[in-house]
Amino acid sequence: MAHMLGVDTVVLSNPLNLSWFTGARWHVPQTLSPACFDVIVTDLAGRGTPSVRIVTNTIEAPRLRDTEFVGSDVVFDTVPWDEDRARLLPSGSNVARDASGTSHLDASEEIAALRRILTTEQSAQIRELSRDTARITGAVAAAARPGETEQRIAGRLVAALLEEGIECVALFVGSDERISEHRHPLATAKTIEDRIMVACCGRRSGVVASVTRMVAFSPLGTGAETYRRLLEVERGFLDASVPGAQLAEVFAKGVAGYASHGFDSDEWRRHHQGGLTGFNPRELIANMHxxxxxxxxxxxxxxxxxxxxxxxxxTLVTPSGAETLGDETAWPTIRVGGRIRPAVLELH
Incomplete structure (x- = not known):
């Protein structure tokens, strides 16, 4: 970080960067966008070990010290809860921050570039989290039954994720016609009849994993072939997701697969196709530009x-191509393009 920014001190306040740098839970209510602490990293230009300071208020300091930063070599600077902690943040020409301003160097883009490439440890964390999130989501989806409400399934999933220290930061449960009518089906009191989709984004140690699983309670019939064709569309995205590829080109190759696999050529316009993740469900949603x-x-x-x-x-981008992350040991699978992909679980 010091070599890239050429400064002695870096201040991190953006929640994505706090997740990346600390792995800690930066929020109190998840509905608030500002974080409950800032990080100051100093002595970056020196020969010694950089020091890390956590700036927060007197309400959050004890909890952060006892739960989020246990065993970490950090120092806490605190202010009363009714005072602005910004007064403790350094400024000057030798200070970089992940925010715009005139009193410091705005290093938002440079820090984002660092954050977007996971370290070896973070790659291991997201692999494990993806396996756990897929396993838990699959188990909850497989236990659903006709007559239960979408909300009940959603509640079970949140509880099961929390049992393993995973925060559910996005959650969609849709059944029957709601799956096609609403691409982001927040759970309702509707009862399940014939089919259910359970999707979530789980966060642990700062990283985020995404998963969708589907269950059918009657024979899929021609739907099985339709789903297989959708997996071929996904294959287009995955095959193109290699180091050096432009995200816009990957997107274009992926969406072209809809028409070539028998779907409406404009199907991609009905829902975003995904994009860059890591410390947010979607940090950057891919498009043609x-x-x-x-x-x-x-x-x-x-x-x-x-x-x-x-x-x-x-999916993790690796030197050998796209590596899909998940746990299919207890879920039916289909092999597509050399990859093991989840099938629709049929329970009837």
Missing amino acids: SELTLQSGMALGWNPSAAGFKVEDT
């Missing part, structure tokens, strides 16, 4: 959908 070069260590979440079906797992 996305200016990003994929690099090894970046995480993606592609989620093509059509005809009442959707497929989704977190």
